[in-house]
Amino acid sequence: MLKASIRKIPLYHATAALRVAPAPCLGVSCRTFMTSSIRRSALTSKRTYEETSKENSSRPSGDNSSSALTKPDGVSTVPTMVRGDWVLFHPVYTPEELKAVEVLHRDAKTINDKLASNLVKFARWAFDFVSGYKHKPIPPDSNMTLEQLRKGGYILDEHQWLNRILFLETIAGVPGMVAATLRHLTSLRLMRRDNGWIHTLLEEAENERMHLMTFMTLRQPSIFFRAIVLGAQGVFYNLFFLSYIISPKTCHRFVAYLEEEAVVTYTRCIKEIELGRLPEWTSKTAPPIAIDYWRLAPDAKLLDVIYAVRSDESTHRFVNHSLANLDAKTDVNPFALREPDMHIKGKKLGFERSEADKYVQESHKILQQSKVARESK
Numbered sequence: 001m002l003k004a005s006i007r008k009i010p011l012y013h014a015t016a017a018l019r020v021a022p023a024p025c026l027g028v029s030c031r032t033f034m035t036s037s038i039r040r041s042a043l044t045s046k047r048t049y050e051e052t053s054k055e056n057s058s059r060p061s062g063d064n065s066s067s068a069l070t071k072p073d074g075v076s077t078v079p080t081m082v083r084g085d086w087v088l089f090h091p092v093y094t095p096e097e098l099k100a101v102e103v104l105h106r107d108a109k110t111i112n113d114k115l116a117s118n119l120v121k122f123a124r125w126a127f128d129f130v131s132g133y134k135h136k137p138i139p140p141d142s143n144m145t146l147e148q149l150r151k152g153g154y155i156l157d158e159h160q161w162l163n164r165i166l167f168l169e170t171i172a173g174v175p176g177m178v179a180a181t182l183r184h185l186t187s188l189r190l191m192r193r194d195n196g197w198i199h200t201l202l203e204e205a206e207n208e209r210m211h212l213m214t215f216m217t218l219r220q221p222s223i224f225f226r227a228i229v230l231g232a233q234g235v236f237y238n239l240f241f242l243s244y245i246i247s248p249k250t251c252h253r254f255v256a257y258l259e260e261e262a263v264v265t266y267t268r269c270i271k272e273i274e275l276g277r278l279p280e281w282t283s284k285t286a287p288p289i290a291i292d293y294w295r296l297a298p299d300a301k302l303l304d305v306i307y308a309v310r311s312d313e314s315t316h317r318f319v320n321h322s323l324a325n326l327d328a329k330t331d332v333n334p335f336a337l338r339e340p341d342m343h344i345k346g347k348k349l350g351f352e353r354s355e356a357d358k359y360v361q362e363s364h365k366i367l368q369q370s371k372v373a374r375e376s377k
C-alpha cells in the first residue's frame, strides 16, 4: 500500500508542491519547506543579508532575537515552526505538548526486537555500572537530607547529572547520521530515490547534537571524559554502521529503545528539579542557545529546556519505532512531509505499518487540497 501511495503521487511532486505553497498544518508539525525558501533568499540575496544584519545591530543587546544565529526577518505562517535558517526542521512545542509526554515501553515481539531491547538493557547496565549510577528508590518514610540522599546513591548531584546527560548525548547523535549516510550512499550507488528518509534521520542527528551543545554550556568536560567519548564514538559508530547495513529494522528498533530510556532519564530529571532535589537547577536560566533553538521565552528556565529535550526524545522514540515497523528498502518515510504533534508522539509508541500508510495517504490529500486551492486563486 505504501508503494502504491508513492506511485499515485510521486514524492518529488509532493515536495515541489509544498515548496511553492505550504499545506495547511492544523494539529501537526508540518515538515514544509518554508525554512528552505528563507534559506534560498539568505544565500542568494545580498540585500536580504545586509538588511538582516542592520536590523540585528539596531536591536538592544539583551534582546535574544538579536542573536547572530537568528534572522528576525525569517517569516513563517505557522507560529510553531522554526523560523531561523541555521538548523534543520524540528518542532517547537506548546506548553501543553511539553506536558503530554509519557514514559512508554514497547514489548519486544520478534527476535530482532528482543536483540535490540537486550542490547539497550545491556548498554544501560554497563553505563550505570561504569558511571556509578544506582537508581535506588528512596524509602517512603525517609527524612534524609539532600546530602544524605546524594551520599547514599539515591539521587544524583548536578555534576553527575551533567556527566550522564553529556555522555548519552554524544552517543545519541550518532545513529541518525550513520543511517542517513548509508541511505545517501545507497541512493547514489543504486541511482534511485531514497523515499524521504534521509532528512528525518539528519534532523534527528542534529537535534541530538543541539542537546549536547545546550548542556555543554553548563559544564566543560575534562580531558578524561573527552577521551572516553572519543573511544566510545569510535566503537559505536563502526558497530552501528555495520549493523545498519545488515538490518536497518533492528537498528531503528535499537534506537527506539534507547530513546525510551532517554525519556525515562529526562522525566526523572524533571521530577528531581520539581521536587527540589536538584536545587542548583531550580531557578537556573536557560542557555541562550536553547532559547534560540526551541523558541523559548526570554526568561525561560533550564527546566523548560529539559521539558523540550524530553519532547524531542519522545519524537525520536515515536519516529524510530515507526520506521522499524516499515520496510526500509521500499516504504516511504511517513514523516517526510509532516509529523504528528506531541499529543500523539508523546502518548503513542509509533505507527504500525498500516497506520503509516494511512498517514501518508492523508499527507497526499493535504497536498492535493493545497494544490487545488492554489490553482483556484
Ligand SMILES: [Fe+2]
Binding pocket: 169, 172, 207, 208, 211, 262, 313
Ligand atoms: Fe538527546
Ligand SMILES: [Fe+2]
Binding pocket: 172, 208, 259, 262, 312, 313, 316
Ligand atoms: Fe533522542
